[in-house]
Amino acid sequence: MRRMASDPRRSNWWELEHSWWLFMIALxxxxxxxxxxxxxxxxxxxxxxxxxxxxxxxxxxxxxxxxSHERGTWEVGVGTVGLIACWAGGFVHGLAWRGRALDLLSVDEDPRLRAARRRLAQRTEAADLAQANPSLAREAGIGRDADTFGGLVDVNGASAEELAQLPGFSVELGRRVVEVREKIDGFDNVDDFANILDLP
Known part of the structure; x- marks a missing residue:
């Protein structure tokens, strides 16, 4: 993600606030x-x-x-150099990689990605609930339409128009789903749904 002056996530204050880990090395x-x-x-x-x-x-x-070896031995000298390398070398290394860290952190904090992660988590939770306790899922409104909790749609109850609003669905595919569903008295699971409709 490129830094943009108008991006509040990458202001000077934001960069300082998200660089505190460098102070951990130094202090x-x-x-x-x-x-x-x-x-x-x-x-x-x-x-x-x-x-x-x-x-x-x-x-x-x-x-x-x-x-931990006796003072004056080569081991103590090498150990001291190792600690200095961790301190000074680690700080220089951190400064050199700071820009990469800030880029990664700004992507991690992108509100669109956070919202997408939240929706995916809700969808997973809704699907788990629908499988584990279908009556509770129905009571919660899961599957009635894409606007309910989790964004799941019950293909055994949705109209062709509701199905057509789903990503990758057309009105024609929505009608086909309803026709097939009525012929076979509903789909048992997602694999059944995909196989019967010959979906990829």
């Missing part, structure tokens, strides 16, 4: 670098952030193990 002296990268990974599901989080966690653990 925790690198000990939480893995958590900062992990936060972006959890929020965006972008795998490269997860790989970086695991790598920084491994570096912290190895550095701490090396630092």
């Amino acid at each position: 925790a002296f690198g000990f939480l670098t893995w958590a900062a990268f992990g936060y972006i990974w959890v929020r965006t599901k972008a795998h490269e952030w997860g790989v970086a989080a695991v790598a920084y966690l491994a570096l912290i653990v190895v550095s701490m193990v090396l630092l």
Whole structure:
């Protein structure tokens, strides 16, 4: 998603507010670098952030193990370099990837995508309810028309006109569904519906 000046999700304040994870790296002296990268990974599901989080966690653990050796040994020196790499290197790495993180986060916060996710979740919940407890689903109005909870339509009760309003349905297909439904006394399930009507 490209940054647009009129996009309130990408104002300077928004960018600062969504860059707090960089402060986690700086203020925790690198000990939480893995958590900062992990936060972006959890929020965006972008795998490269997860790989970086695991790598920084491994570096912290190895550095701490090396630092537990007796002072003045090479292990302590390598452990110290590892901690500095987690702190300074992690901060520079975070700054370098900050733009990518903000792009991913702004997509994650797009109200249209959130609304679509909410509709999909409702549709899944409505379908599960219709299968588990059909009488409760009918009482809740699920399946009466696409405007009810979940946006599901009962193909065994909808008119040809209601079916024609569904994505991918035409008036002709709606009429065909009603004709076939009346001949076979209703569809038993979605597969039955698709097979009988010879849908892809």
